[in-house]
Amino acid sequence: MSVRATDRLSRLLAMVPWLLNRQGVPLAAAARHFDITEAQLVKDLELLFVCGMPGHMPDDLIDAEWDSGRVYLDNAEAISRPLRLAPDEAIALIAGLRTLAELPTTNSPHDRRAVESALVKLSAAAQDAVGAASRLTIDLSIGAVEETLRTAREALRRKKRLRLRYVVPARDEITERDVDLMRVTNLGGRWYLEAWCHRAEGVRLFRVDRVAGVELLDVDGTPPPEAVSRDVEDDRLFTPAEDDLLVTLEMEPRGRWVAEYYPVESTEELDGGRLRVTLRVANPRWLPRLILRLGGAGRIISPPDLADEAVTAARAALAEY
């Protein structure tokens, strides 16, 4: 309860100066900015309405009006300036900026200047939090292939179509696709291009480190209206479907990392530090290959034909030596 009251207070103290400088802002826009519902925003305004200077006569109270669907605020002089940044706020921004500073995507002299000067200005305002911010670091540079990301950003800026040569390891092939880029994003520590793929006629995510070649085409790259960004809210990038194949693996202690690396359905501890893992996969062809790579650190329990496939592949591979 106490936490909630102070969180709300903190929002109100930030909201008042923001609204004072945007008289007449629509309720919906303000609610969106604060990531709350309009109903919650009205509750906040009602609360502001009964607060104010000691004495609490009508003239002492904050004046808030929103009946017209637009918000007007007055008589809030005492809290008209935003509260200084709390440590967590300063840490979040500084750590975020330092992350950007390490990215090849922000490597244009333009971006770099902006990131560095913003860091200097925020660090000066944040005082004590700077030390703590240096102890929170995020490295998003792995797999951030510079050429691909740079071309992708150019495609976004100039709204041009991209031609990708894309590696599909599960099928061990390279495909060529023309795509209209929607965003460049990092999910689960990997960089992706989200785009409308003209070959698949749908929205697809392409791993940047699997793009073997990228070319900017002189064709308009505005995605079609039906291209809707998939909001990847939960931790699983690829939500397994009910009819996906259920696979059971047993990992030796050395192979336990598999449970952390792949989105598993369930895990079960076995004797000797071994682990039973189940996962749902749309295309199981990569699993026998995983078993060969693991080199005795794990095996397929079911389905049996997938286990047989791994045995056959291992025998066939050894026959070549």
Add this chain to the structure above:
Amino acid sequence: MSSRRTERLLNLVICLLATRKWLTKEQIRLAVPQYADCDSTEAFDRMFERDKEDLRDLGVPVVTGSDARWFDDETGYRIDRDTYALPPIELDAEELAVVGLASRVWQQASLAGPAAQALTKLTALGVETDDQDGVAGLEPRIRTAEPAFEPLYAAVRDRQPVSFTYRKPNGEAALREVEPWAVLSRSGRWYVVGRDRQREAARVFRLSRIESNVRRLGRAGQYVVPDDLDAHQMLGTVGPPEDDRIAVIRVRTGRAVGLRRRILDGEKPVADETGEWDTLRVRVGDAGGLAQELAGYGPDVVALEPPDVRADVIRRLQAALALQSGLPTRVPDRERVEETQ
């Protein structure tokens, strides 16, 4: 009750900010209507103490003092207006755009609230973030799915020792007592580095392997983080090790496309007389990782050179076959399976 409490705190902030004089507790009690809820002075004292602490936790500078001419040395309170307000930070449009981008790094993570709040404060005085500029469509994101993130982040921030149950990669779980120095994320995983008290040495822990709640031990600010701490260095070097030898590999025509992307600059695969196989050369880089990758291609590739990589591939294939088909085997002793792909 939350609403009433927020009202009380907000009125307290307004009255302590507006005052030029020091306000005594009694004056505050009268000025903030919600304190009328307290039916005794003791109850009010307790409530006021807690409110003061809550405000200070938010960063509101509640200061104490007195004006001896007027009060008999009774403590007075007010909020220091100069340190209350965010100092003017003038950010131009480009700077604001990257700050916006920095705050959105947290959009789906633990610090989303503070990051958004900070941006609101920075834009409170009227400057809008412009989403039409060069950062549109660029979304670097981080996640903090591990329950241990929040307590460990707070412990690092406050320099407070912690204990937790940790399961090592080999499966053993044990209680660890740690002075956390830094939290860091790489490849989508969170780690904490710090001094392990039992082992009296620096250690790295992966947050997803923490199995218990994180318990804070003792008070904040108890230890000093080494000046020369390089947390990322402690995680190990980034990128493939520098093994400059050349590997020679026989590959079935059209197969192992991932491997073909790494063919040495200026070289091409050489087809043999059957037309079914190519021979190509790549840099070894990480010998263990390469052997693992080659084993994964199964009957589509044959490692020819160097001999140690060839032997390693054979050994992996044999071990995989043995385990999968239930035959007894000697488990390979030297292993680096993890996270090379």
